[in-house]
Amino acid sequence: MTEEALPIPVLEVRDxxxxxxxxxxxxxxxxxxxxxxxxxxxxxxxGKSFGIVGESGCGKSTLxxxxxxxxxxxxxxxxxxGKEVVGLNFDQLRPHRRHFQMVFQDPYGSLDPHHTVGxxxxxxxxxxxxxxxxxxxxxxxxxxxxxxxxEHDVEKYPHEFSGGQRQRIAIARALxxxxxxxxxxxxxxxxxxxxxxxxxxxxxDLQEEFGVTYMFISHDLAVVEYLCDEVAVMYLGEIVExxxxxxxxxxxxxxxxxxxxxAVPKPGAGIRRDRIKLKGNVTGQTEQRIGCAFQDRxxxxxxxxxxxxxxxxxxxxxxxxxxxxxxxxxxxx
Amino acid sequence: MTLLSVQDLTVTLAxxxxxxxxxxxxxxxxxxGETLGIVGESGCGKSMAxxxxMxxxxxxxxxxxRINLDGKNLLEKTETExxxxxxxRMAMIFQEPMTSLNPVHTIGHQIMExxxxxxxxxxxxxxxxxxxLLDRVGIPNPKARIDNYPHQLSGGQRQRVMIAIAxxxxxxxxxxxEPTTALDVTIQDQILDLIQTLVRxxxxxxxxxxxxxxxxxxxxxxxxxxxxxxxVETGRTDRIFEELVHxxxxxxxxxxxxxxxxxxxxxxxxxxxxxxxxxLPAGCTFTDRxxxxxxxxxxxxxxxxxxxxxxxxxxxxxxxxxxxxxxxxFS
Numbered sequence: 001m002t003e004e005a006l007p008i009p010v011l012e013v014r015d016x017x018x019x020x021x022x023x024x025x026x027x028x029x030x031x032x033x034x035x036x037x038x039x040x041x042x043x044x045x046x047g048k049s050f051g052i053v054g055e056s057g058c059g060k061s062t063l064x065x066x067x068x069x070x071x072x073x074x075x076x077x078x079x080x081x082g083k084e085v086v087g088l089n090f091d092q093l094r095p096h097r098r099h100f101q102m103v104f105q106d107p108y109g110s111l112d113p114h115h116t117v118g119x120x121x122x123x124x125x126x127x128x129x130x131x132x133x134x135x136x137x138x139x140x141x142x143x144x145x146x147x148x149x150x151e152h153d154v155e156k157y158p159h160e161f162s163g164g165q166r167q168r169i170a171i172a173r174a175l176x177x178x179x180x181x182x183x184x185x186x187x188x189x190x191x192x193x194x195x196x197x198x199x200x201x202x203x204x205d206l207q208e209e210f211g212v213t214y215m216f217i218s219h220d221l222a223v224v225e226y227l228c229d230e231v232a233v234m235y236l237g238e239i240v241e242x243x244x245x246x247x248x249x250x251x252x253x254x255x256x257x258x259x260x261x262x263a264v265p266k267p268g269a270g271i272r273r274d275r276i277k278l279k280g281n282v283t284g285q286t287e288q289r290i291g292c293a294f295q296d297r298x299x300x301x302x303x304x305x306x307x308x309x310x311x312x313x314x315x316x317x318x319x320x321x322x323x324x325x326x327x328x329x330x331x332x333x
Numbered sequence: 334m335t336l337l338s339v340q341d342l343t344v345t346l347a348x349x350x351x352x353x354x355x356x357x358x359x360x361x362x363x364x365x366g367e368t369l370g371i372v373g374e375s376g377c378g379k380s381m382a383x384x385x386x387m388x389x390x391x392x393x394x395x396x397x398x399r400i401n402l403d404g405k406n407l408l409e410k411t412e413t414e415x416x417x418x419x420x421x422r423m424a425m426i427f428q429e430p431m432t433s434l435n436p437v438h439t440i441g442h443q444i445m446e447x448x449x450x451x452x453x454x455x456x457x458x459x460x461x462x463x464x465x466l467l468d469r470v471g472i473p474n475p476k477a478r479i480d481n482y483p484h485q486l487s488g489g490q491r492q493r494v495m496i497a498i499a500x501x502x503x504x505x506x507x508x509x510x511e512p513t514t515a516l517d518v519t520i521q522d523q524i525l526d527l528i529q530t531l532v533r534x535x536x537x538x539x540x541x542x543x544x545x546x547x548x549x550x551x552x553x554x555x556x557x558x559x560x561x562x563x564x565v566e567t568g569r570t571d572r573i574f575e576e577l578v579h580x581x582x583x584x585x586x587x588x589x590x591x592x593x594x595x596x597x598x599x600x601x602x603x604x605x606x607x608x609x610x611x612x613l614p615a616g617c618t619f620t621d622r623x624x625x626x627x628x629x630x631x632x633x634x635x636x637x638x639x640x641x642x643x644x645x646x647x648x649x650x651x652x653x654x655x656x657x658x659x660x661x662x663f664s
Contacts, residue, residue, distance in 0.1 A: 055517040056488075162606050192374040192607065193544060197588035197600040204599070219517055226590040226600065249592065263522040264592055265547030268574040277526070278519040 008082045009043040010180050010213040011050075011067065011100075016040045016076035018062055018237075022286070034285050036062040038237040038293075039076070044230070046180070047207065049214040051228030051245070053221055053260065057282040059237040060217045064185045067215065068102050069093055081180055097127045101174035105186035107166035111158040117144075118154030121173045128177060139176055146209070147172045147202060164195035168202065175206065183215045188223060200227060221264055225249055230318075233257045236284060236293040239312060243319035253321035253330050256294050292324070300325055334404055336538055337363040337386075337506060342398040344381050344390065344562075346610075353610040355381040357562045357618075358634075359398075361555075363506065368532065368539040370553035370570065372546060374585075376607040378562035379542045383508050386540075387425050388415040402506075421451040424499035428511035430491035434483040440467075440494045441479035444501055451502045466497040470527060489520035493527070500531060507532065508540045513548065525552055546586060550574060558582050561608050561618025568644030576655070578646045581619045583659040601663045617649065624662050625650045 018037040025032070036059045044050040052060050066073050069085045078085050080100050085093065101124065104110040111120055121140050125131055141151045147168040158166055167187060174182050184203075188196045204227065206212060218224050224231055225245055232242040233256060241254040252258040255276075262275040276299050284296065292298070292305040304324050312322040315330060323329070344356040356378040363369055371379045384390050386400060388407060400407040402422065407415070427433040435443060444466060445459040454462060460479070467475035470493040483491055492512060499507060509528060513521035529552060532539045543549050549556060549570070556573050558566040558581065566579040577583045587601035605622040614620045617630045627649070635647045640655070648654055654662070 055519060164606060193585055194374060194588045194603040195606060197590075197602045200590065201599055201602060220590075221518070222590040222592050225592055226594070260518060261592065263518040265521075265525075265545065265551045266592065267546040267550040267586065267589070277522060279523075 007046065009079075010046050010081060011215060012043040012077075012079040012082075013063075013067065014041050014077045014079075016063070016066055016078065017074045018059075018066055018071075019074055032286050035288060036237050036285065037066065040234075040237070040239055042232055042239065042242060044181070044213055044215060046213055047211045048230060049207065049216055049228040051224035051231040052215065052217045052234060053219065053224050053231060054234035055219065055260075055282050057285060058234040060219075060234055061185055062237075063234070064102070064183050064215070064217055068100060068183055094127055095129075098124070098177035099179050100181040100183065101177060101179040103167070103170050103174050103182060103184040103187045106190055107163050107170055108158075108190075110170055111166055113158055115157075116154060117149075117156050117158065117161075117169055120158070120169060121154075121176055124173060124177045143172045143176045146175065146206065162195070163191050164198060167191060167199050171199075171202065171206070175210070175212070178210070179212065181213045181215065183217075185217045186219070187216075189218065189220060196223075203227060221249075221261060233260070236282065238293050238322070240294065240323070241321045242312070243316065243321075247316055247319045251330055253315045253319065253326040254294075254323045255298055255300050255325075255329065257321075258329065259299075292322070294323075300328075335362050335401075336365045336367075336403065338399075338401045339386070340399040340401070342382065342385060342400060343396070344378070344385050345395045345397075346381075346391070347393040347395075348611065350611050354613060355394075355562050355610055356385065359559075359562075359564055361557055361564070361567065363538045363540065365505070365538055366532070366536045367555065368541065368553040369555045369557065370549035371540065371542045371557050371559060372544065372549050372585075373559035374544055374607050376610065377559040378610075379559050380510055381562075382559070383425065383510050383540065383542055386508060387419055387423060388412075389419075389425075417451070420447045420499075420504075421502045422504055423506045423508065424502070424504040425508040425510065426492070426495050426499050426512045428514055430488060430495050430515065431483075433495060434491060436483055439480050439482055440486070441481075444494065444497050447498065447501045462501070463497075466501055467494075469531075470494070470497045470500070471523070472497075488516055489524065492516065492520075492524055496524075496527065496531070500535075503535060504537060506538045506540065508542070510542045511544070512541075514543070514545075521548070528552070546589060547591075558585075561613055562610060563618050564647065565619065566644075566646050568640075572641065572644045576640070576644075577659075578640055578644075578651060578654055579619075579648055580623050580625055580650075580654050580662055583654070584622075584663055587659045587663065601659060603663060617647070625653055 016037050017039055020034040022032040054060050065071050067078055073086045118140055122136050149168055188199050216228055228245050231245050231248050232239045235256055241257045259276055259278050278297055291307055292310055295301050295305045310322045310324045312320045315321050315326045340360050342356055342359040346353045346355050359382055373379045385396050441463050444463045448454045448459040448462055464475045472478050472493055513524050541553055553570050556570050557564050560581045566582045577586055584603040603622050614631045616633045617635045620626045620630045630649050635649045637645050637647045638651050639645055
């Protein structure tokens, strides 16, 4: 990629911080905090898919909620199409919301069972101000068709659809305002394999057709590899590795990425392979530590990791990693 | 003698819309220490088959066929007799560690329950044994953890407690129904590793149920692929992955995004959705979604054909399915 005048990124996140306060354990004790996001920065160019992976508890969903301006951000900046959304109030955000929409994980919980599909899908249009009934109907029919549903489905209720079809309805609802950015939080993890493939292909087709940009959150690395141009790996509220999908998956420069990739079971591989295994699970969200976030579980940990926090430094053209020993890992690969 | 032999197991559920055949004519055997994987999507009958083995089906269901454990048919046992087998000779791990543990009892209490019931241990002995079990399944500091409630544990730890309960009476058969579906890959790795170690050390037989071909491939010796309540392909794991034959197995494998595969390529999709169990065709259950389907498939149940040593496929068009590549089949 060349340095010459890049267009404004669809999404630009800078040093995003979000800490949740815990209830006080006693009257006089200082309340603790959950350090959910500790300075996350990235940007997504138009028409690209950006994947975010990590275990549960790493801050993926908090990031999605903050990008979508669904909760207050502590500090940092989120620019969508160059416009800052952090600090705007509800009314100021409303006209801007047409540019960014969200698809949720659970297609059973995210659609109101009392409303018809037509009403569910048309709801975001309210953000566009008053709009004629005929125009509304035309756009609902159009968007339902583009996600592979039928025009007469507007009369039906969510319970009449299967999981995959419901997720199509959720995607239609996100698409109806012609957004630039769609934030998808685990959109296929509740679906069966054969249905998951249909929805993934649909997401790809829609991107080709409308040039929409995705921020795609998933714990399934294979799904991210299939769909995304760029990937960021998160651990304890920080990005520990970022790069284009091919580089990052072929030559991971952070031990956590390598371990995650190794942990994915591969069909046809036969007996379990030899590999590094990770002990325990993600802990330490409630403490601010000195040094590397991954130090407690890292198989390569040395003294320096406990003293100095590794910066997210370039290890390749577009490939960044936050590890003191990235060079060593890349050499071995 | 074969440890477990299932013959023509059929489960019919009475629903408001008529009888639903959740499992039809399922047959397989399991030797001591053997591992069997059951693969399929939701609604294919894999969990129903597991519940039938455990005698835990809802009362509005009818089960026919034979489930022989050490030569004795479990379907002829009374509920009291089943209570002595369940949790003792056969134990099960469920998918949702959150909902399958009782939130108002400590985990210690829940692990001690089968020990007192089946083994007749005293409170003291049961307590000691429970600490040993918690240690065995890798819960740190078991002496303190024994008095924890399920909500105080993480998802992976809860699944470890489920495994401890299942193992408490040293069962001969362990049935694990999607034991890692709700967990992260790294935790999944730990749990599967633990199950493997326990199976190896105790010589238990394992039935592992999953929709993930990767999980099944790495953890079992034999596979049974289910679709619409029926087995469509069975055989040794390594043989099956050498050559996937049934159109459904081929489609399922190709529909899975896999690491290291070219990104530009589209995923193969199987058209349509999982069938409604009430209105299944009389013949092959995959007829409506199969690219090779002809009239005979809809009317006549497919013959079971041995493709190659101990690799069986239930299909009318085995030769065609083998000749044509997956991409060609679903395009």
